[in-house]
Each structure stands twice: as structure tokens, then as C-alpha cells.
Amino acid sequence: MTDALELDALWEDFHRVVNMTSQELAAWLRVRDADERAEPPPGDTGTPTGEHVLAILQKRRVDLTDDDVRVMYEVVDTVDAQAGRENGPEGEDTAGRRRLMTIGHDPLRP
Numbered sequence: 001m002t003d004a005l006e007l008d009a010l011w012e013d014f015h016r017v018v019n020m021t022s023q024e025l026a027a028w029l030r031v032r033d034a035d036e037r038a039e040p041p042p043g044d045t046g047t048p049t050g051e052h053v054l055a056i057l058q059k060r061r062v063d064l065t066d067d068d069v070r071v072m073y074e075v076v077d078t079v080d081a082q083a084g085r086e087n088g089p090e091g092e093d094t095a096g097r098r099r100l101m102t103i104g105h106d107p108l109r110p
Contacts, residue, residue: 011061014072017079018104022057025050025104050102079105
């Protein structure tokens with residue numbers, strides 16, 4: 001498991017990049033799943049991670065598992081790597097924005 005200082009920093013980073021509430025993320029995942037049943041995008045496996053992010057948002061820091069910590073690092077790294085790319089004028093409905101929203105980050109929010 002990660003040491004306490006590292007976990008504190010990760011907790012802060014995770015909540016910085018996950019800028020959707022648990023209610024917003026849950027609603028987005030429901031809508032996204034409904035859309036994907038009609039025509040699933042090839043190779044897109046964001047929903048299991050999104051569900052895990054949702055579960056993490058509903059936990060206290062002391063209740064995190066090693067798997068939660070792994071997903072938190074993955075989400076922070078993904079959002080930090082993608083953040084600047086999705087803010088263009090057409091960002092309203094891009095595939096990149098939808099992918100990031102699947103893990104709880106809406107790039108159109110400040």
C-alpha cells in the first residue's frame with residue numbers, strides 16, 4: 001500500500017481531476033451505456049473504470065484498497081495527459097471529452 005503522504009497527495013490529485021459529482025458520473029455512465037448498447041465503440045473499455053471511479057467517490061480515504069489506489073493513479077495520469085487536448089472550440093461533443101467524462105472528468109469545466 002502507498003504511504004500516508006503519498007496517499008494524501010493522490011487523494012487530492014484524484015479529486016482535482018475528477019470534477020464531476022458522483023451523481024453526475026452515475027447519470028453519465030447510464031446514458032453512455034444506453035447509447036453503447038446500440039453501437040458500442042471498438043476497443044473502448046471506459047465503463048468498468050468509470051464504475052470503479054464512482055465507487056471510489058463514495059468511499060472514505062481510509063477505506064481505499066490497493067486496487068482503488070491503482071485506478072486513482074490511472075485516472076490522474078489519463079486526465080493530466082489528455083486535459084489540454086480536449087478544450088478546443090469543438091470540445092462540446094468530442095469523443096475525447098466523452099472518454100474523459102467516463103472517468104469523471106469534464107474538460108469543459110474549469
